[in-house]
Amino acid sequence: AQSVAQPEDQVNVAEGNPLTVKCTYSVSGNPYLFWYVQYPNRGLQFLLKYITGDNLVKGSYGFEAEFNKSQTSFHLKKPSALVSDSALYFCAIYPNNDMRFGAGTRLTVKP
């Protein structure tokens, strides 16, 4: 079965420090991978996607993600975290007709 896993429920970083939110995937064939962010009482917002091409994908709000085939990972990164980045982050995979989401990682950036 094609799926993604987010091993960390919670990530805490200090403002200005780099952040990483982890995601690993399981898929047969080429993966289509996405990152979304959800702010309180809001729908999900698309951040970035990997379909093919460069392993480093740049997205919205200064976020980027690195596709690593050998480690089956697609970690979300940002060089310098902002307090406003605090939210729930979801990794997703698109195996067929639907998007399969990870359980989510709550990122808290402290001033």
Place this chain on the structure above:
Amino acid sequence: NAGVMQNPRHLVRRRGQEARLRCSPMKGHSHVYWYRQLPEEGLKFMVYLQKENIIDESGMPKERFSAEFPKEGPSILRIQQVVRGDSAAYFCASSRAGVNEQYFGPGTRLTVT
């Protein structure tokens, strides 16, 4: 360009009543998806529709739940005879054809009392 619209934003129903949730996709999007989210949990896929067709309903409970996306008008997710366990946030998303990012609406928060 208006985003995905959902209404109502909040819906309160007593047990046994019907809940009807509406979703208008983004302009130019022909694919609609419904997801359910319980508090502090991820999204669970329910159903994927195109105009007048249900493509994949593998995530939808077999009873009481139905969805449609008519030729004209919004997509509707209908829950008959609601129970307390139906209380959740229901999100609609839309996309263009192919492997594309989905754009989400603000959700409908259903509370069953």
